[in-house]
Amino acid sequence: MQSYNPVAKWFHWITVALMAVALPVGFVIQHITEAQEGATKMVFYAIHESAGVTLFLVVLLRLLWRLSHKAPPLPASIPAPLRLAANTVHHALYALLLVQPLLGFFATNAWGFPLQGQTAYLGFIELPKFMDANEDLAGQLQALHTIGGWTILVLLVLHIGGVVFHQAVRRDGLLLRMV
Numbered sequence: 001m002q003s004y005n006p007v008a009k010w011f012h013w014i015t016v017a018l019m020a021v022a023l024p025v026g027f028v029i030q031h032i033t034e035a036q037e038g039a040t041k042m043v044f045y046a047i048h049e050s051a052g053v054t055l056f057l058v059v060l061l062r063l064l065w066r067l068s069h070k071a072p073p074l075p076a077s078i079p080a081p082l083r084l085a086a087n088t089v090h091h092a093l094y095a096l097l098l099v100q101p102l103l104g105f106f107a108t109n110a111w112g113f114p115l116q117g118q119t120a121y122l123g124f125i126e127l128p129k130f131m132d133a134n135e136d137l138a139g140q141l142q143a144l145h146t147i148g149g150w151t152i153l154v155l156l157v158l159h160i161g162g163v164v165f166h167q168a169v170r171r172d173g174l175l176l177r178m179v
């Protein structure tokens with residue numbers, strides 16, 4: 001069975017590592033209570049937002065690289081419905097991993113908290129402010145960001161479920177293509 005190129009594997013596992021930070025931290029922030037607010041909450045925002053922006057850059061590079069490097073073909077034994085399901089989940093994940101950070105980024109701008117000062121990108125890179133505070137727009141972008149977060153979670157369950165299905169039920173060792 002043909003494996004992915006080493007560069008594709010690096011892109012994949014760096015994406016996993018960044019998602020493992022951005023997604024749980026995003027869900028946790030709202031549960032930081034009033035008593036803990038201030039410095040702690042800002043650290044969570046800084047980590048979440050820096051991981052999210054980095055994820056956006058990594059996925060952008062990954063897709064650009066992918067334009068000139070095709071994925072290795074799936075083994076002929078994989079039935080058409082499974083191929084379709086895998087492709088659909090992969091495309092949806094790529095699309096959302098680009099859209100989700102943009103929604104978060106513009107929501108922070110609209111809330112009046114651009115990535116500057118305590119939430120500068122990676123702690124020291126001040127990103128430009130794109131708009132003045134606008135609470136209505138911020139609320140709408142934030143609502144879409146919440147829907148995006150839950151949708152990504154569902155897609156990840158399907159994606160990892162697919163891997164488990166291939167390993168445990170079909171026993172075709174498909175996971176080895178990406179490790």
Ligand code: HEM
Nearest residue numbers: 022023026027029030049052053100101104105108146149
């Ligand atoms: C792929 C990258 C990202 C993922 C998967 C992600 C995911 C999430 C999730 C799941 C939540 C919780 C939503 C909720 O339950 O209401 C959240 C909240 C949030 N995210 Fe992101 N996010 C990403 C990128 C970003 C970026 C790049 C920014 C800003 C630059 C950002 C800013 C925020 C803000 C401000 C919140 C609200 C936290 C709060 O006060 O409760 N996110 N994100």
